[in-house]
Amino acid sequence: MNQALSFPVPSAVGSIDQYIQSVNRIPLLTEVEEVELATRLRDDGDVEAARRLVMSHLRLVVAIARGYLGYGLPHADLIQEGNIGLMKAVKRFDPTRGVRLVSFAIHWIKAEIHEYVLKNWRLVKVATTKAQRKLFFNLRSLKQDTGTLSHDEVQSVALQLGVKPEEVVEMETRLTGRDIPLEGDNDDEDERFAPIAYLPDPHAEPSEVLERTQLAHLQDVGLHNALASLDERSRCIVQRRWLTEGDSATLHELAAEYGVSAERIRQIEAKAMQKMRGLLAA
Numbered sequence: 001m002n003q004a005l006s007f008p009v010p011s012a013v014g015s016i017d018q019y020i021q022s023v024n025r026i027p028l029l030t031e032v033e034e035v036e037l038a039t040r041l042r043d044d045g046d047v048e049a050a051r052r053l054v055m056s057h058l059r060l061v062v063a064i065a066r067g068y069l070g071y072g073l074p075h076a077d078l079i080q081e082g083n084i085g086l087m088k089a090v091k092r093f094d095p096t097r098g099v100r101l102v103s104f105a106i107h108w109i110k111a112e113i114h115e116y117v118l119k120n121w122r123l124v125k126v127a128t129t130k131a132q133r134k135l136f137f138n139l140r141s142l143k144q145d146t147g148t149l150s151h152d153e154v155q156s157v158a159l160q161l162g163v164k165p166e167e168v169v170e171m172e173t174r175l176t177g178r179d180i181p182l183e184g185d186n187d188d189e190d191e192r193f194a195p196i197a198y199l200p201d202p203h204a205e206p207s208e209v210l211e212r213t214q215l216a217h218l219q220d221v222g223l224h225n226a227l228a229s230l231d232e233r234s235r236c237i238v239q240r241r242w243l244t245e246g247d248s249a250t251l252h253e254l255a256a257e258y259g260v261s262a263e264r265i266r267q268i269e270a271k272a273m274q275k276m277r278g279l280l281a282a
Contacts, residue, residue, distance in 0.1 A: 016076050023058040031100065038095035053090045054083075057105055061086050064109050071117050078113055085112030135161050135171050226276040233258065234272035241269060 029037070029052070037053050040046040061082035068078050089108035093101050139157065149157065149172055158165040227235050240249040251262040251269075258265070 016079075019076070019079070020062050023055075023062060026055050026058060029053070029056045034101055035095045038090075038093050038101070041090070041093075042095065050087075050090055053093075053101060054087055057086055057090075057102060058083065060102060060105065061109055064106065065113060068113055068117060073117060073120060077120075078116065081112045081116040082109045085109040088112070135163050135167060139168070139171055222280050223276075226279040229275065229279060230272050234268055237265060237269050238272050238276070 034053070034056075037046075037049040040049040041053065061079055065075060065078035065082045069075060085108040086105050089101070089105035092108075093104055135157075149168070154165050154168045154172075158168045161168075227238065230238065237254055240254065242248065251265045254265045255262040
C-alpha cells in the first residue's frame with residue numbers, strides 16, 4: 001500500500017519545520033468521513049481513501065515522534081518510521097469496531113518507532129528482553145533530574161519496572177555516556193589526536209619490520225638467482241607465464257612462438273618450476 005500512496009515526507013519538503021507546518025495544515029476527518037473512507041479501503045481497496053486516512057493523521061506521527069528525540073536520532077527519520085506504522089494501522093483498521101483510527105494507530109506508530117530506535121541507537125545491544133526494553137524507554141522519564149541516580153532512586157526504578165538494580169545502573173551509565181569517535185575530524189584542530197592515534201600498530205615493532213624487510217630482500221635475490229639458473233627458453237617461459245603484469249601468456253601462444261606443442265611447453269615449464277623451487281628452498 002505504501003508504494004501507491006503519495007504524501008509529504010521530510011526529505012522531500014525540505015526542512016523538518018516546513019514538513020510539520022504542511023502536515024498541520026491538513027484538515028482532520030470527522031468520524032463519519034473516517035468510517036466512509038475506511039469502508040471504501042476495506043471493501044474496494046480504494047487507494048485514494050487510504051491516502052486521505054494517512055494524510056489526516058500525519059500530525060499524530062509528528063507528535064509521537066517528538067517524544068523520542070532524546071535518543072539522538074534524527075527527527076525526520078523518527079517521523080518516517082512512524083509514518084510506516086501509520087500506514088500499517090490504516091491497512092488493518094476495521095471501521096466496524098467503533099474505535100477511532102487515532103486510538104488504533106498510536107500502537108502501530110509507537111511500535112515502529114520503538115523498533116527503529118532499538119535497531120539504530122548505540123544501546124540496542126543491552127535492550128534484548130521485554131523488561132530491558134521497558135527500562136530503556138522509561139528510565140529518562142523516571143529520573144527526577146539530569147544527575148546520577150541515588151541508591152534509593154535506583155531501587156525505586158528497579159521496583160517500578162521489574163528489573164534488577166544492577167540493570168538500572170548499567171542502563172543509566174550507557175544512557176548518560178558520550179560516544180567518542182575513533183577517528184577525529186580532520187578539520188577540527190582539537191580532534192587531531194583522536195583515540196586511533198594512540199593505538200599501537202601490531203606490525204610496527206622494529207625487529208618485525210627488519211625481519212620482513214630482510215625476508216623480502218632474500219626472496220627477491222633468491223628468485224633472481226633461481227631464474228638465472230635456467231636456460232634462456234625456460235626462463236622466458238616462466239617469466240611470461242608467471243611474472244608478467246597483466247595477462248600472462250597461454251601454453252598455446254608460447255607453443256606457436258617456439259614451434260612446439262602446448263604439451264611440450266607445459267613440460268618445460270614444470271621442469272623449470274621444479275628446479276627453481278629446489279633452489280629457493282635451499
